[in-house]
Amino acid sequence: MSEQKSDAGITIYIPLALIAAFLIGCLSMALVNVRENIGLITSDDVSASDTAHGGHAVRKSRVYEDGGLKYRMVSASDLGLGGRQESEPAENQEEFSSAESQESEPAGSREDSARQTSASPVSSEPEPAESDPGVHLKLPLDRYVNFIPHKKGLTAYLTFDDGPSENTDEILDILDFYGVKATFFVNYHEDLEAQYKAIVKRGHTIALHTYSHNYSKVYASESAFFGEMDQISDYIYSLTGVRSKIIRFPGGSSNTISRKYNRGIMAVLKKSVIEKGYVYQDWNVDSCDAEAANTPSRKLMANIRQSLKDHKTAVVLMHDAGQKTRTTVDTLPEIIEFFYSKGYALEKMDMNTEQIHHNW
Numbered sequence: 528m529s530e531q532k533s534d535a536g537i538t539i540y541i542p543l544a545l546i547a548a549f550l551i552g553c554l555s556m557a558l559v560n561v562r563e564n565i566g567l568i569t570s571d572d573v574s575a576s577d578t579a580h581g582g583h584a585v586r587k588s589r590v591y592e593d594g595g596l597k598y599r600m601v602s603a604s605d606l607g608l609g610g611r612q613e614s615e616p617a618e619n620q621e622e623f624s625s626a627e628s629q630e631s632e633p634a635g636s637r638e639d640s641a642r643q644t645s646a647s648p649v650s651s652e653p654e655p656a657e658s659d660p661g662v663h664l665k666l667p668l669d670r671y672v673n674f675i676p677h678k679k680g681l682t683a684y685l686t687f688d689d690g691p692s693e694n695t696d697e698i699l700d701i702l703d704f705y706g707v708k709a710t711f712f713v714n715y716h717e718d719l720e721a722q723y724k725a726i727v728k729r730g731h732t733i734a735l736h737t738y739s740h741n742y743s744k745v746y747a748s749e750s751a752f753f754g755e756m757d758q759i760s761d762y763i764y765s766l767t768g769v770r771s772k773i774i775r776f777p778g779g780s781s782n783t784i785s786r787k788y789n790r791g792i793m794a795v796l797k798k799s800v801i802e803k804g805y806v807y808q809d810w811n812v813d814s815c816d817a818e819a820a821n822t823p824s825r826k827l828m829a830n831i832r833q834s835l836k837d838h839k840t841a842v843v844l845m846h847d848a849g850q851k852t853r854t855t856v857d858t859l860p861e862i863i864e865f866f867y868s869k870g871y872a873l874e875k876m877d878m879n880t881e882q883i884h885h886n887w
Contacts, residue, residue, distance in 0.1 A: 678870030683841040684880065685709040685862070685873060686810065688736055688775060688817075690847030691722035694856050698847060699729055701859050708875035710808075711847065712736035712775040715759055720766055727767040732875040734773035734808075735759050745777055746785035746792050749799060756805075772805050773876055779809045781885035806878055809885045810844035814862075816855045817846045824858040831862060841871065842883045 687698065690713055702709055710732040713723065726733045737745050738758035745755050756774065764770050776796070778784055785792050800807055815830040816822050835841055843862070846852045866873055874880075 673867045675867050675870060677872040680839050681841075681869070681871045682839070683812075683843060683866045683871040683873050684876055685843050685845065686712060686775075686808070686876070687845050687847040688712045689714060689740065691716055691719045691726070692847050692849035694847055694849055694852065695719070695722040696725065697856055698859065699725055699731070701856070701863075702731070703729060705860075705863050705873075707863055707873045708732070709873075710734055710773070710876040713759070713763070714738060714740045715762060723763060723766045727769055730875075732771075732773065732877065733763060733767065733769055734771050734775065734876065735763070736775050737777055738762070740777050742777060742784050743788050746788045748789060749792070749795055752792075752796055753799075753803070772878060774800060774805050774807045775809070776807060779885055780807060781809070806880075806882055807884070808842060808876060808880070809883050810842040811838050811883050812841045812843040814843065814845050814855065816852050817848065820851045821854045824854055824861065827854065827858045828861060828865065831865065835869075840881050840883065841866070 685702075685707065687709060690711055695711075698709075708731050711726050712734045713726075714736050715738045723733065735756055736759070737752070737755040739745065739755060745752055760771065776782065776793070780793060780797055782793065797807070812831055812834045814822075814827045816827055831843065843866075845855050845859075845862075847855075863873065
């Protein structure tokens with residue numbers, strides 16, 4: 528009798544064991560699929576910038592590679608920034624971009640991905656978009672995470688002279704997309720108050736390039752020069768509340784055109800600006816985008832590569848001069864990626880930034 532009970536018990540347990548094994552198998556397969564599809568980041572396969580978003584785990588998407596540069600797209604929602612619908616009002620765009628600008632580490636992107644518009648759906652694994660003429664990133668929904676670690680001691684500063692202009696908003700959108708901060712040496716331009724404010728609000732450095740950029744006025748005398756600086760400084764302060772003390776001489780500290788108006792003025796000014804508490808910055812990497820209107824992108828990149836040399840601190844001269852430098856805007860994604868591929872950290876200037884001065 529006991530043997531019959533034992534056989535019956537075994538008969539009951541066999542189906543239960545089979546069901547349990549089936550469920551365990553299904554669960555294991557599901558976990559594998561989740562890991563493959565979501566790809567949770569581990570400390571072994573990410574750079575420092577991937578974990579610098581408030582300590583949240585960031586889902587990683589497919590790794591692309593182009594010319595040795597590894598990169599991936601990360602959706603804004605994965606960074607805890609939330610997605611944006613196309614129907615949302617445009618006036619909220621600045622608020623979103625400002626939130627992005629508070630991230631502590633820079634990110635990188637590629638040119639064709641950067642040409643996606645704000646109407647693109649948010650996705651953690653977007654396919655690279657086809658290239659368009661012009662970049663119109665009114666609101667970056669996806670972020671580009673740089674896989675190239677910064678090399679110790681390599682820092683590049685992207686600087687834009689002569690703005691703001693009708694290009695400024697687009698430049699700011701591209702910089703936001705990459706998580707890059709830059710420095711804008713501005714003059715006075717009428718009816719562009721929003722652009723001056725946006726430079727500051729979106730986390731960039733606004734610096735001084737004289738009020739008029741008119742050589743005959745700027746270099747007429749020492750008092751004329753500082754009158755110009757006071758004018759642009761007061762104007763920027765009235766709009767942004769920022770009192771900048773970082774300057775760039777029109778033409779740079781080595782310019783010779785000033786001799787036409789006041790021989791020896793540059794030697795005087797280089798000393799007096801320091802005495803008055805300013806710091807001045809020249810450049811050591813020149814895109815030469817102001818030598819001719821709309822210099823081709825390939826030429827801009829060749830100029831940058833040639834002048835970079837072995838500079839550990841690279842101050843890159845570009846211009847925000849409207850339609851005259853339209854190709855500078857179109858080339859900006861490639862410029863950013865070039866410096867990332869070389870291991871440079873991209874930062875904005877402050878009063879403690881190493882000063883690059885022309886000595887010729």
